[in-house]
Amino acid sequence: MVVTSPGNHTTPVTPSSGAAGAVATTAASPRTTGRALGLHASRKAGGPKGSAPTRSVAARRKDLPVALLLIIPSVLGFAIFYAYPTLRGIYLSFTDFHVLTPPSWVGTANLNELLHDDVFWHSLQVTVYFVVLSVVFGTLVSLVTAVVLHRVTRSSALRGVILLPFLISNVIAALVWQWMLDPTLGIVNIALKNLTGHSILFFGSGGWAIPSLAAISIWKWMGYYALLIFAGLQTIPSTIYEAARVDGASEVQMFRRLTVPLLRPILVMVVVLTVINSFQVFDIVQVTTRGGPANASNVLQMYIYEKAFNEFDFGYAATMSLALFVLLIAVTFTQLRLARANESDLN
Amino acid sequence: MAVTLAAGTTAAPRPRSPKRATKLSPGRILAWTYLVVIVLITLFPFYWILRTALSNNYNLATNPSSPLPVGFTWGAFERALGIASTAQAQAQGGSGASLDIALYMRNSVIYATSQTILIVLFSAAAAYAFSRLHWRGRNLVFNILISALMVPGVFTLLPNFVFVKNLGLTNTFAGLLLPGALFQAFTLFFLRQFMLGLSSEVEEAAIIDGAGPLRIFFRIILPMSSAPIATVSLLMFVNAWNDYLWPLLITNSQSVEPLTLALGVFKQSSPQAAPDWAGLMAAALIAALPMLLLFVAFGKRIVNSIGFSGLK
Structure with a gap:
């Protein structure tokens, strides 16, 4: 069942009262608590302006080229098959277009x-x-x-x-x-x-x-x-x-x-x-x-x-x-x- | 797992109890009756596919309510597989049109497998960049990409069709694969969400040891994400296998058409007056077989993965 509990969901959902919150927290098993804490830490690190204590500026600079490389297929797929057709779809809807002849406005x-x-x-x-x-x-x-x-x-x-x-x-x-x-x-x-x-x-x-x-x-x-x-x-x-x-x-x-x-x-x-x-x-x-x-x-x-x-x-x-x-x-x-x-x- | 919830109204805090310890209250009887009805409704059509597929199509009309196959025969499967002769097929109520289901099966396997491998690989790579790497504009780019979730398939369908057609890729696997193999917002979102939740301790240790981002991706993050990766792979495979509309637009040649389309072809080739229901059900069963096998092999994983996929 570990599979079904990604960290961000083990965060106990608690009613507003403090007492109930305490109950819910103690209910979480040691493992889920650990996960929740881990999530908390990584969220902080991943936040837009969050400080990343373990990451030096140098490490960040090294990340950029790799990140760009890794997102190339996704960005291409998004641009060609989502963004472009969305814009083109909007354009086509203002045209007379019967596939064989070019669209006319x-x-x-x-x-x-x-x-x-x-x-x-x-x-x-x-x-x-x-x-x-x-x-x-x-x-x-x-x-x-x-x-x-x-x-x-x-x-x-x-x-x-x-x-x-x-x-x-x-x-x-x-x-x-x-x-x-x-x-x-x-x-x-x-x-x-x-x-x-x-x-x-x-x-x-x-x-x-x-x-x-x-x-x-x-x-x-x-x-x-x-x-x-x-x-x-x-x-x-x-x-x-x-x-x-x-x-x-x-x-x-x-x-x-x-x-x-x-x-x-x-x-x-x-x-x-x-x-x-x-x-x-x-x-x-x-x-x-x-x-x-x-x-x-x-x-x-x-x-x-x-x-x-x-x-x-x-x-x-x-x-x-x-x-x-x-x-x-x-x-x-x-x-x-x-x-x-x-x-x-x-x- | 909240077993204690199952104990009913009178439940005192009871230790995790095996089934025999639970009491038969009216509520429980009602609950089980409901479940039995749901399961029957769920499973009956599957049984009916099998029962019809094993019947003689002509005899079906004589005893339509028989719970067992009418005039038991393998003929429907032979028709669906195209190994029955025309005369034989017509004698049993088929159209005599043959269906090369092995070819369609091959097409479906190629399409679903390559689609799954590519999209999961590309999504995992991007998810890593969007979750564990730190770079300027990361969240902005991610939010832009994820906005694709908002664009309904309906809308991109026509322009994509025109685009792929202009590239001359109709009736090719490339044309079939392109729109879905590079990027799908759901897989990216799903894998990134998991990777965000990973503890950074191991990663930090690797950084201290001098490992670069790519090495960390392949050696640490990918193995740690094997469970969600298996999950999305299964979901993507099921999706691709069952895909209908895009293949319908982009293919009209036996050499690339997947099974879902073949079923439509087979239905249309049936005589108008009395459809070859037996043959159709046999073909449907053959087409669904890989999904059923997948279910037998990975049932538990699929069941768990569904819940997992739903958690945002």
Whole structure:
């Protein structure tokens, strides 16, 4: 388990009161305490203006060429495949560009088209619906699973089992669920027919397409997020719970007052990851519905793909990508502000 | 590990107790029921892949709810592997189109392996420079690089496609690898975070002994970071193996297309009216096999690494 406890996370998360802090500190094993101290020292040394007592100025000067050498691949990769395409993407979104001919500047024509493109707004709606379903149910199921697992068993085999879907590709997940949800031969529909008398066109009806896709996505990612939360649970010292129990706290109280607040940084991260991933959903849509029926599951990424690679309207596709980018930045910033508020809460 | 948490409401401070000592309270029964349901939902599709893959595609329609393979046959695997003759395949409900899965498998192996090795090597080197070396502008450069986390794949996809296409690298492994092999913000961030937490004592001793930064990197920091390096390697391999969208854009030739794309090809080659579900599931199983083997071999490490990867 040493693997799972990098130094910076063993720093005991303590409530504000001094007494509880003392409890938490004594709870840390000698090794974790040592690690935490080591971290503390290295943080000091690594800080921007921090003094590095063991490092002479000469040593620093020697570091620079080596450092530059070591970061060359990363800087190149960043410049060529992140920074440049970002700028180019912004430029392309103001052009008319059909790949074979060079882009020609059209100003805000694409933006105007976007504002009046009903399909785009519909796509946005559909995508947000997918994101909301994935975030709400995905996070909820992951949280409950992690907490239940953490309370009843230490079996890493069981944790492994729930992680299995994470390891297979979206394509395979989509294929097997499409087969299981098949209107006539799918096992889920046969079971439904026996229970309720009628089957559901999961991918064939407008109302069910997005929930079905969200369910596949949740199935695939639930184990991963549950394990993230599980790891967070492991960093909470058990003494905190023991203290609460001595004080007569109930299970529900402990969950609400201890587990959830102490987990908030991890929960925020899980939500941020889910939002970012869900906004960009593509694979499972492309394999199953291809945006149909009648655009019911035409998520943004799918629409962008269609525009760019079937209609070769790269300029407009770039504009939509830019819109999605701006949207993601806005959402992520909001969430990160939440996360930062948390940090000050806990430390 | 907070074992005592498992002891339920009535738990007095009890020493780490083995399973038999725990009481069967209603809460525990509820918890276990929940877990059983979750595990069933998780595992059932895998069983259904196997059950379908071992069925005769024509017979599937006659008994769709049978929990066991219908008309047991290896035919679906033979179709997926392309070793069934056209007549044979059509007799069992396949399309007769063959799928050279060995070739796709090779492509996936080349792509995922080189991607993993390159990105982990480059990220570890940069992480070292950003965590243990001291130089002016270090944090500024790091923050700029890490801002890439904010740029969604969606946005860089089209310009990158145009760029790689202009380089003439479509349908090559180089084109497939380039965007992801040099730099990924997550691996850099993750490895740097670990290296920041390393105690500097050993490093200092090495400096006093006159070791240079490169020597310290290879002899001290890399070995000390072997656990997180193994972790990101596994994660990167899984990611690359399952990659779909970028290969979809950049390749349309059998000689470089990875397995994920082959599954789509196989699906489209199925007769429109009745898809060859048996063949499709057999192909899916073959495609997932390396991940399943990886899981059997490194399950525990993967499980632990996920938690590790999540801790910022």
